[in-house]
Amino acid sequence: MDRSSLLQLIQEQLDPENTGFIGVETFASLVHSHELPLDPAKLDMLVALAQGNDEGQMSSKRSSSFKRAIANGQRALPRDVLLDETGLGIYKRFVRYVAYEILPCEMDRRWYFYQHRTCPPPxxxxxxxxxxxxxxxxxxxxxxxxxxxxxxxxxxxxxxxxxxxxxxxxxxxxxxxxxxxxxxxxxxxxxxxxxxxxxxxxxxxxxxxxxxxxxxxxxxxxxxxxxxxxxxxxxxxxxxxxxxxxxxxxxxxxxxxxxxxxxxxxxxxxxxxxxxxxxxxxxxxxxxxxxxxxxxxxxxxxxxxxxxxxxxxxxxxxxxxxxxxxxxxxxxxxxxxxxxxxxxxxxxxxxxxxxxxxxx
Incomplete structure (x- = not known):
């Protein structure tokens, strides 16, 4: 089976109505039945992010459950603060500066830094x-x-x-x-x-x-x-x-x-x-x-x-x-x-x- 056929089969199984979303229950079963090793704290964050949507679909918005998952999993993350990040370019260093200038919470800074997009510009x-x-x-x-x-x-x-x-x-x-x-x-x-x-x-x-x-x-x-x-x-x-x-x-x-x-x-x-x-x-x-x-x-x-x-x-x-x-x-x-x-x-x-x- 070629790659396109495999992707089409997966889409038919996970998203039969072609809405572009995956249900929370389907997503949770996938992340719990996978064979790849994932950090338990990161896994909790993914599940909490999925459960935080009122429509039962994956969303980029954070919820209170997602906040708690991040707070509980901070110790398991590779770095505690953004200031430990190395090898950043000029623009990413500027984004990190903006995060520390504008946001008072370390969790918000990390979220903004990794989710930041250049479009739309300010x-x-x-x-x-x-x-x-x-x-x-x-x-x-x-x-x-x-x-x-x-x-x-x-x-x-x-x-x-x-x-x-x-x-x-x-x-x-x-x-x-x-x-x-x-x-x-x-x-x-x-x-x-x-x-x-x-x-x-x-x-x-x-x-x-x-x-x-x-x-x-x-x-x-x-x-x-x-x-x-x-x-x-x-x-x-x-x-x-x-x-x-x-x-x-x-x-x-x-x-x-x-x-x-x-x-x-x-x-x-x-x-x-x-x-x-x-x-x-x-x-x-x-x-x-x-x-x-x-x-x-x-x-x-x-x-x-x-x-x-x-x-x-x-x-x-x-x-x-x-x-x-x-x-x-x-x-x-x-x-x-x-x-x-x-x-x-x-x-x-x-x-x-x-x-x-x-x-x-």
């Missing part, structure tokens, strides 16, 4: 950062102004800037993230998005990180519309602070990267300095301006989103979010906040008689 954070740089360069060349761009009257006329007088143009609650006060703010946000956002996207995927980033951006503009009703808003700080606060809060205890304490201090100093500068520009602008300067409340709103919602997203690495009660509680809370903010923007400005500056 395109979201790179695309957002590139768009922000292009927009900044276009306005900088057009206005011939590279610092404190918001002091130029033409800059605030951009259809991307959030302005309280243009609240009906709903896209501005998100598109303001592409505009920046000046080179300093852009450089700070771009650096953090690439240093923290890209590794986070490599580990947790584009859907989770894009949702966390955009949730911080939207929460930032809506919070400004509630707490600082006269102020416009520019910059992606809401999304950046959501990523940074979620990363630091979730991974601080387990981070194994070099100079952890120094990096934490530098990050906090940079973030505090950026917030302080935003507060100074909002209330004590160094130059005369035609209206209020951009608000700083988006920074705080993004940090709150990161600490609350981000922790659930990042702690649930490679696990289903919809099966966790905490995820639905946070999603309901965020949805309630969005609904309240929408009604606030529709009715509160007129009811309170807010004196907003005329839109540019």
């Amino acid at each position: 395109v979201f954070m790179a695309a957002v950062t590139l768009t922000q740089i292009i927009v900044f360069l276009c306005y900088g060349a057009r206005l011939n102004k590279w610092v404190l761009q918001t002091y130029h009257p033409e800059y605030m006329k951009s259809p991307l800037v959030y302005h309280p007088g243009h609240r009906a143009r709903a896209w501005r609650f998100l598109t303001y993230m592409f505009m920046h006060v000046g080179l300093e703010q852009l450089g700070f946000n771009a650096l953090l998005q690439l240093m923290i956002g890209v590794p986070l996207e490599m580990v947790h995927g584009i859907l989770r990180i894009s949702f966390l980033y955009l949730a911080g951006v939207l929460a930032g503009s809506l919070t400004v519309s509630i707490t600082d009703m006269r102020a416009p808003l520019v910059g992606g700080s809401g999304g950046v602070y959501a990523l940074c606060s979620a990363h630091l809060a979730n991974n601080w205890a387990g981070m194994r990267c070099p100079y952890k304490l120094l990096r934490m201090v530098l990050a906090l100093v940079c973030m505090s300095s950026e917030v302080g500068r935003a507060v100074w520009l909002r209330f004590s602008p160094p130059l005369p301006a035609s209206g209020p300067q951009p608000s700083f409340m988006a920074h705080l709103a993004g940090a709150i989103v990161g600490i609350s919602m981000g922790l659930t997203i990042l702690r649930s690495y490679e696990e289903s979010l919809q099966d966790q009660c905490g995820w639905w509680v946070l999603l309901l809370s965020y949805g309630t906040f969005l609904l309240f903010a929408v009604f606030w923007n529709i009715f509160a400005y007129d009811l309170l008689g807010a004196q907003i500056p005329p839109p540019p």
Whole structure:
């Protein structure tokens, strides 16, 4: 019997309906009746992985039983930590660095390292950062102004800037993230998005990180519309602070990267300095301006989103979010906040008689 006929016979026996899956009972009987020597701990991991699927089929998602199998079989594995791996290429060493930078648990690091695929690449954070740089360069060349761009009257006329007088143009609650006060703010946000956002996207995927980033951006503009009703808003700080606060809060205890304490201090100093500068520009602008300067409340709103919602997203690495009660509680809370903010923007400005500056 040739090879193709043998493969076809095996497929007919194991997968007669040609679904591409093997049932759990069939798989378990195969691994227990095989003649090849397998480590008992690894065998338990395979069985636990198969049993972890709700549909009774093999799956790449981990389950609690798979976690327990790995935890119980750690001593039987050839190496206890990824740092013992030798002979790795440059890219695999970078993947190992990302695992130790982003994931606080050794079991998660091993899983990510061996399951990592280069496709799809982390395109979201790179695309957002590139768009922000292009927009900044276009306005900088057009206005011939590279610092404190918001002091130029033409800059605030951009259809991307959030302005309280243009609240009906709903896209501005998100598109303001592409505009920046000046080179300093852009450089700070771009650096953090690439240093923290890209590794986070490599580990947790584009859907989770894009949702966390955009949730911080939207929460930032809506919070400004509630707490600082006269102020416009520019910059992606809401999304950046959501990523940074979620990363630091979730991974601080387990981070194994070099100079952890120094990096934490530098990050906090940079973030505090950026917030302080935003507060100074909002209330004590160094130059005369035609209206209020951009608000700083988006920074705080993004940090709150990161600490609350981000922790659930990042702690649930490679696990289903919809099966966790905490995820639905946070999603309901965020949805309630969005609904309240929408009604606030529709009715509160007129009811309170807010004196907003005329839109540019």
